[in-house]
Amino acid sequence: MPDDPAQDNYERFVRLFTRHEAAVRAFVRAMMPRPDHCDEIMQEVSIVAWRKFDDLATAGGDEFCRWACTIARFEVLKHRRRLARDRLVLDEDVLKLLADEALDEIEVRSRQREALDGCLKKLKPAQRELVIQAYSPGPTISEIAAALGKTRDALYQALRRIRAQLLICIERSLERETGL
Amino acid sequence: MDHADQRLIALYLEGRMTDDEFAAFQRRLRDDPGIRARLRAEANLESALHDLTATDARVTELWNAAGGEADESNGSPSRDRRAVFRPLWRAVAAVVALGILTGLLIWLNAEDPVEHAVTAALWDRAGSVAVVDSAGRLRSVDAGVTLRPGDKIRSHGDNSFATVGFTDGTRIQLVGETSIALSGTEPMRFTLFSGLITAKVARQPDDNPMVIETPNDLVEVLGTEFALETSSEHTDIHVRSGRVRLIRSTDGKAVLLSKGERALSDVHKDELLIKADRAPADTWEESFEQRLPGDWRRGEFVRNDLPAGSLGGVRNQFEPRWNSYLIDSSMRWIEGLFVVHADTHLHFTFMMEQPGWMNLFLLTRTHDESNPTDLFQYNAAPFSSATPDAWYMLSIPLSQWKRNDDQHGTGFVGPPPPSGDLVCAVSWSSRHVDRGLVIDRVWVTRGGPGKVEMTPLR
Structure with a gap:
């Protein structure tokens, strides 16, 4: 059988990256909430991570996630410098605070994401339907609001209430399961 | 965490802050670790909601029915909006077409036609x-x-x-x-x-x-x-x-x-x-010997642990947006991958690390202008009886596929693809579970065993 170490390394990288992509994306999103910014940064993170993957030769999955988030932290700060004149871009010192604290929360955030599925099922059907519509790729909030005959503000308010409900549910789930 | 802080976080994540609100928000973030932690929790939730709902979008939009992805634990499919609406749309379209035709006749018979x-x-x-x-x-x-x-x-x-x-x-x-x-x-x-x-x-x-x-x-x-x-x-x-x-x-x-x-x-x-222009092909083959063809939409090229003599294969790839493990062929809408005949068979050689349920899908281009695409599913039950890491050849007549025809809320229960339709894409899919599916070769023939047949490779 052919044995190509470079190919093996690449396949290992792709598997690790796809497994931890959601965690890294969530890490980035706290600092750069705009989806287009987040996508650009994630693209850079994947390129840089692959380029430096040899540095991580012996690392396991958990180490990979933290390592990729460290790369993401750097890329967020780099991206921020390009966007310095844009609105709603946090100052560098605030981003550093958020990022450094987030590096210590990777595991708990991952558990929170796992608990979400169960909490979504506990929502009322109409609430769940609204969440699916609002977060699915496709129509914008304004489009959905118009289709439902609501104002955009009313829809944002409804989604805020649902998110608060979900966060409470997630916290309770983790308390029950892990005592966190 | 008071209400004002929660409002600031929400406005920030929604991208709807005024400059004054943003300045206040930054001050709060500098001063209070609590609001920073809450922002990260909310951003984490936002990110996860996008991932999870993309999974639902996959179910309802790409495969057009959750029934297409019904797994062992839940065999109840969701309703197919497309099929439910299809008769209604056809009726409405017919009325519209009739209206247009009537309008055209009136216009043609008018003595002094007006430019419309x-x-x-x-x-x-x-x-x-x-x-x-x-x-x-x-x-x-x-x-x-x-x-x-x-x-x-x-x-x-x-x-x-x-x-x-x-x-x-x-x-x-x-x-x-x-x-x-x-x-x-x-x-x-x-x-x-x-x-x-x-x-x-x-x-x-x-x-x-x-x-x-x-x-x-x-x-x-x-x-x-x-x-x-x-x-x-x-x-x-x-x-x-x-x-x-x-x-x-x-x-x-x-x-x-x-x-x-x-x-x-x-x-x-x-x-x-x-x-x-080329006539549509009756047969099709991909053997992945050198690489994954550039226009294959999902799958990882692999070189190891393949059948003797093989140089390459394709392994299922995790798609986080849809929480599914997929191999997706290229999408050839214009020329199609192959044309359907009554005796067409799809064959592939495969290995699974965790044998179990999977679905195969065919997306076809029809000759019906009011319904240009159809989706067909084959629920690959034979996978469940495979031995882990052993290689098999599976042959499936296209007559075994069922159309997504959910007028009765029952999922893929329609007839198989009709002769003459073009198959534009083929997909292998399992949700939630990584079956470790590797395909070494896939090919389509006219003629075959006439039934589903899975045989171990020597």
Whole structure:
């Protein structure tokens, strides 16, 4: 059988990256909430991570996630410098605070994401339907609001209430399961 | 965490803050670790909601029914919006068509005919379709709704379509992931941002052809039938009748295409390639010996642990947006991968690390203008009886596939793909569980065992 170490390394990288992509994306999103910014940064993170993957030769999955988030932290700060004149871009010192604290929360955030599925099922059907519509790729909030005959503000308010409900549910789930 | 802080976090994540609110928000973030932690928790939730709902979108839009992905634990499929709406849309479309025909007859019989402006309307649609006006407001997608210059029409998901009709008889159909904007009706002009359209265009004035703009090209149409696919990098046009001129915007190079000709404009190539039309193939094969073909949409190329003599295979790939493990072939809408016959069989050699339930899907192009795509499923139960890491050959007659025909809420229960339809894409899919599916070779033949047959490879 052919044995190509470079190919093996690449396949290992792709598997690790796809497994931890959601965690890294969530890490980035706290600092750069705009989806287009987040996508650009994630693209850079994947390129840089692959380029430096040899540095991580012996690392396991958990180490990979933290390592990729460290790369993401750097890329967020780099991206921020390009966007310095844009609105709603946090100052560098605030981003550093958020990022450094987030590096210590990777595991708990991952558990929170796992608990979400169960909490979504506990929502009322109409609430769940609204969440699916609002977060699915496709129509914008304004489009959905118009289709439902609501104002955009009313829809944002409804989604805020649902998110608060979900966060409470997630916290309770983790308390029950892990005592966190 | 007080209400004011929660409001600031929400506004920040929604991107709707005033400058004063943002300044206050930054001060709070600097001072209070509690609001920083809450922001990270909310951002984490936002990110996860996008991932999870994309999974639902996959179910309802790409595969068009949760029934297509029903697993061992839950065999109850969700309703298929497309199939439920199909009879209604057909009826409404028929009424609209009748109205247009009646109007045309009245016009033809009038002694003093009046010049009527050409108008456009949404004639039909299925799956996920949105119409947005120039101000970004969502418009109705009811059949017959008049479209105005500036409207954007978007079909979302492989198995969705929308038909835009003009009162001169011209018909444009958006297929799959496609978006267009209507720029004008006299002359007819629109922009195809990305995706695929098929069109039947009524005779246009010689000095005023219909114009379609794509990201890199212009297409002038005098009256013809064609299929046009575009992305940010290429424009692919196949003319079924009449004549069409393709003009590359960047350098002005142009080519005039006649019946049966096909042109490909690619930003990476200097020439506009013209290919002769080819009859659809009866057979198809991919053996992945050197690489994964460049246009395969999902799957990882692997070189190890393959059957003796093999140099390459494809392993299922995790797609976080849909929480599924997938191998997706290329999507060949215009020419198809292969044409369906009564005796067509799909074969593949495979290995699974964790044998169990999987689904196979075929996306087809039909000859029915009111329903241009169909999705078929084969629930690959034989996978469950495989031994881990052992190689098998599985042969499945296409007669074993079932159409997504969920008028009774029962999922994939329709007839198999009819002879003559083109298969445009093949997919292997398992949700939640990584079966470690590796395919060494896939091929299609006419003739075969006539039943599902799984045999171990020696």
